Amino acid sequence: MNINNMLKIFKKELLQNLRETKGNAMMVLFPIVLIVILGTALSTMFGKDTELDVAKVLYTNQAGKELAAGFESFMEHAGELGIEFEETDDIEAGIGSVKHAGYSCYVLLKDDPQEIILYKNDRYYFEANLVEIILHSFVGKYNAISVVAAENPAMLETVMEDPEIDLLELKSLDRERQPSSMDYYSVTMLTMILFYSAMTGYWSVKNEQNLKTGNRILCSPVHKSEILTAKVMGSIIVTIIQGFLVLVFSRFVLNAYWGANIWPIIAVIISEAIMAVSVGVGIAFTVRNEAASSSILNTVIPIFVFFGGGYVPFEVLGEFLQKISVISPIRWMNMAIFNVVYSNDFSHVPVAIAINLVIAVIFITVSSLAYRKEAV
Amino acid sequence: MKVVKISELTKKYGDIIAVDNISLEIEEGEIFGLLGPNGAGKSTTINMITGLVSMDKGKILVMDKDVKKNSNETKKNIGIVPQDIAIYEDLTCMENVMFFAGLYGLKGSELKRQAEEALEFTGLKDKAKSFPKGFSGGMKRRLNIACAIAHKPKLIIMDEPTVGIDPQSRNHILQSVKMLNSMGSTIIYTSHYMEEVEEICTRIAIMDHGKVIAEGTNEELKSIITDKNSVWITVSGPVEKVDKEQLKEIYGVSSVDIEENTVKISSSRDVSNLDKIILYFTKNNIPIRNIESKTPDLETVFLTLTGRKLRD
Numbered sequence: 001m002n003i004n005n006m007l008k009i010f011k012k013e014l015l016q017n018l019r020e021t022k023g024n025a026m027m028v029l030f031p032i033v034l035i036v037i038l039g040t041a042l043s044t045m046f047g048k049d050t051e052l053d054v055a056k057v058l059y060t061n062q063a064g065k066e067l068a069a070g071f072e073s074f075m076e077h078a079g080e081l082g083i084e085f086e087e088t089d090d091i092e093a094g095i096g097s098v099k100h101a102g103y104s105c106y107v108l109l110k111d112d113p114q115e116i117i118l119y120k121n122d123r124y125y126f127e128a129n130l131v132e133i134i135l136h137s138f139v140g141k142y143n144a145i146s147v148v149a150a151e152n153p154a155m156l157e158t159v160m161e162d163p164e165i166d167l168l169e170l171k172s173l174d175r176e177r178q179p180s181s182m183d184y185y186s187v188t189m190l191t192m193i194l195f196y197s198a199m200t201g202y203w204s205v206k207n208e209q210n211l212k213t214g215n216r217i218l219c220s221p222v223h224k225s226e227i228l229t230a231k232v233m234g235s236i237i238v239t240i241i242q243g244f245l246v247l248v249f250s251r252f253v254l255n256a257y258w259g260a261n262i263w264p265i266i267a268v269i270i271s272e273a274i275m276a277v278s279v280g281v282g283i284a285f286t287v288r289n290e291a292a293s294s295s296i297l298n299t300v301i302p303i304f305v306f307f308g309g310g311y312v313p314f315e316v317l318g319e320f321l322q323k324i325s326v327i328s329p330i331r332w333m334n335m336a337i338f339n340v341v342y343s344n345d346f347s348h349v350p351v352a353i354a355i356n357l358v359i360a361v362i363f364i365t366v367s368s369l370a371y372r373k374e375a376v
Numbered sequence: 377m378k379v380v381k382i383s384e385l386t387k388k389y390g391d392i393i394a395v396d397n398i399s400l401e402i403e404e405g406e407i408f409g410l411l412g413p414n415g416a417g418k419s420t421t422i423n424m425i426t427g428l429v430s431m432d433k434g435k436i437l438v439m440d441k442d443v444k445k446n447s448n449e450t451k452k453n454i455g456i457v458p459q460d461i462a463i464y465e466d467l468t469c470m471e472n473v474m475f476f477a478g479l480y481g482l483k484g485s486e487l488k489r490q491a492e493e494a495l496e497f498t499g500l501k502d503k504a505k506s507f508p509k510g511f512s513g514g515m516k517r518r519l520n521i522a523c524a525i526a527h528k529p530k531l532i533i534m535d536e537p538t539v540g541i542d543p544q545s546r547n548h549i550l551q552s553v554k555m556l557n558s559m560g561s562t563i564i565y566t567s568h569y570m571e572e573v574e575e576i577c578t579r580i581a582i583m584d585h586g587k588v589i590a591e592g593t594n595e596e597l598k599s600i601i602t603d604k605n606s607v608w609i610t611v612s613g614p615v616e617k618v619d620k621e622q623l624k625e626i627y628g629v630s631s632v633d634i635e636e637n638t639v640k641i642s643s644s645r646d647v648s649n650l651d652k653i654i655l656y657f658t659k660n661n662i663p664i665r666n667i668e669s670k671t672p673d674l675e676t677v678f679l680t681l682t683g684r685k686l687r688d
Contacts, residue, residue: 008478012467019466216462216523219426220479221448 005222006230013204013234027197027242031189032249038189038311039182039254045313046181055083055104055127058094063109063116067142071109071116074138083131095119105131123316126178179257179342186256187341188310190246191333194272195301197239201280202297204235205367206290224371232281232364239273259341264349268336268356275329275356282363285370304328329355377404378437379531379562380425385434387420387586394420396586397434402564402579404530407557409577410566411674417586418566419459422533425564426456438531452480455529455561459536461516462523463508469495469519470504477526494526497555499548514545521552525561532556533564538572550576570674580674584682598672600681604630606670607650609639613663626652637665 018024057078061068075085088094091108098106098119104127106119118135120128179187208214208231217227247269250256258265280297287293305311307321308330314322325331332355336348380402387395395417402408410418423429425436427447436443438450463472473491482490495501498518503511508519517537525532534553538546553576557563567573573580574594581591590597611618618639620632628647633640643649650669657664 004481004483005479008475012464012471012475015471016464016466211464212458212460212462213464215428216456216458216476217479218428219451219454219456219458220476221451221481222479223448 001223001226001229005226006233009217009222009227009230010234010237013231014237017200017204017234017238023200024242027193027200027239028245028249031193031246032254034189034192035182035185035250035254035256038185039180042185042312043181045316046179046184055081055124055131056102057083057085057105057107057131058088058097058103059085059107059109060088060091060094061109062111063114064111066146067109067111067114067116070138070142070145074135078131078134081130081134083127104128107131107135179338182250182254183257183341184313186247186250186254186258187337188305188308188330188334190243190250190269191272191308191330191337192301192305192310193246194239194243194269195276195305195330197235197242197273198276198280198283198297198301200235200239201232201277202284202293203280204231205281205284206293209284225368228281228364228368228371232277235277235280236270236273239277240270243269243273257341259344261340261344261346264340264346265337268333268349268352271353271356271360272329272333275360278360278363278367282367285367304330307331309334329359377440378402379404379406379439380408380564381435381437381440382421382425383435385421385424385436386432387417387424387429388432393586395424398583398586398588400581400588400591402562404562405557405560406579407553407563407565407577409573409580410564410583411568411570411573411580411678412566412583413568416583418583419535420586421583422456422535422564422566425533426454427451452527453530455524455527455532457521457524457532457534457537459539461513461520463516463519465507465509468505468507469500469522472508472519473522473526476523480527480529482527490526490528491522494522497525498522498552512542512545514541514548517541517545517549518552521549525556528561530561531564532561533566535566536568537565538567538569546572570678574674582674582678582681584678589681590677594674597674597677600677604642604644604672607641607643607653608666608668608670609641609653609657609664610637610666610668611639611657611662612637612665613661615639615662617660617662618657619660623653623656626656629653640670 059071061071063071075083079085086103088097094106094108097103098121104121104124108117108119109115110117116135116139118132120132205214208217214227218224247258251258283293283296287296305328307317307325307328308314309317309325310330314325314331314334317325329352332348332352336352339345339348378401380400382398382400385395385398386393398417398421410421412418420429424431425438425443427443427450431444439453441450443450464475467475470491473494474487477491477494478487492501492504495504498521500515500518500522503515508516511519521534521537524534537553538549541549550572553563553565565573565577577594579591579593580597581588582597583589590600592600615634615637618632618634620634623629623632623639623641626649628643628649629641630644631642641653654664654667
């Protein structure tokens, strides 16, 4: 590979892309406008709506004496957090109420085997999550006490008084760090527009084909691999600059929250830029018909963005759509970024990056094979 | 020295034979014309010389180097002016020329100087910082040429460089071709405008259906098809007074036709009888308004060889 040749093509790509004012405005202003519009219009779905004024929980208690007593104690403590409990004997009606009435959750306590089943209403996802976490905490303690009672009853009193085993310990739910609508759409619109940079990659190849400049470059002493690498790199850098501008604007002008760990987020953004540009380049080389290839990109991108929770949080998509959403790379990126920002959980970052890079490698391989075979 | 040597070159696209076993040799300093109608195989031949299209059979040497084995080495010596204008409209003229010339290894001040020279040569120096978006077709064609010559290639291939432009730009380009040649470049010039090829090319190959059907200098090609010269004499007096039979008695005259006021006389090439023909008209008091010596052109050559016109 001749670095000088690559630098010259890279520099030309950069210059052309930066001069493409319409495209740049689209890639930077479009997500910013969407963040503002969606962030304002759908603000009731986020932020203040998640304040725990009243979380109504419906329950059916068919449990044995010990679990029932424990649950009574749980309800007493949970009431202090503003959770209201109502009992019903009708299980079906209870489940139905969660679906259709204004309850956050329905809890079913069963005996033989002892179990607690939680039905959550996604419309009240914050309250439902809170109930789930403290219920989980309760179950943990109940199990611990049960084991101690069975194995060493003498220790039972000590365990009950142990402040470490707090019945209502909130493990990970942090009300301070739930995304507002502006926070949410700052993330999802950024990942959306980065995915649209597949168009940047696509046109960087297609324009050379249309202008016949691609053949002219091929007549010079430059290898196809140098041309492909430089073109892809040029588009990626431009995409990263565009993404960075959106991120900076959302952070400092719209005051969106991006957490305390920006580098893992930047890593995800860069990997998405690589993936999206590679997809665009791959489509440009493999689908010769311009209308068909444009249609593919313009159809697939919004679908993936939708399944990735780009427009509405994927928690509200419903179980079936949530299952399908795993096919969307956007979902993995949004999940990774949200987990980093709001939970300091970095576990999804390598997954998201790996998904992006694998897709990129597949499309770049396809592109280079198609380019190698390409006849004038 | 042979700048290009093509031996038994063949290229097929499926069942279609685009180039059919052609052999050509182009000497240093020539302006070699490749003449033929659309689809004759000219562009495919050129694309194989530049390495854009792979050959199915045969061999091409550029400056004694095999284009297949020394692709980058041979490409360095070639400048291509493609048939389609291949420039970036969002780069200035200078940026366009510097980009393409830069791919041939030029750097820094040398690159800038040679790019400026190329723009000056093509008459675009004062447009160096302009974007070609608003340029006329002729100006874009000139920029197309500037991008091909800035690296000073030994072989310049011009594929139909005058398509769709005004006569002034065409003349400018044809003069440029001659100048480039006088400055030491060997030129391969393809066209289906036979008058251009006739005007500038030192040697010509006529292609049709993928084959070279004739090759030689302008004169050699014309002599292939005819041993006749024609003189067209337009008279201002009564044309009825012209006696065809008397004219045919003049030594060398083989045929006489009369169309309106024009008398078309064909004679053997090797006979000089124009003075006797003119004498016939003056003796018979038939005033002459115009005399045209009609030698066969390449269009006629092509028509004779293929049975159809170049632009059919």
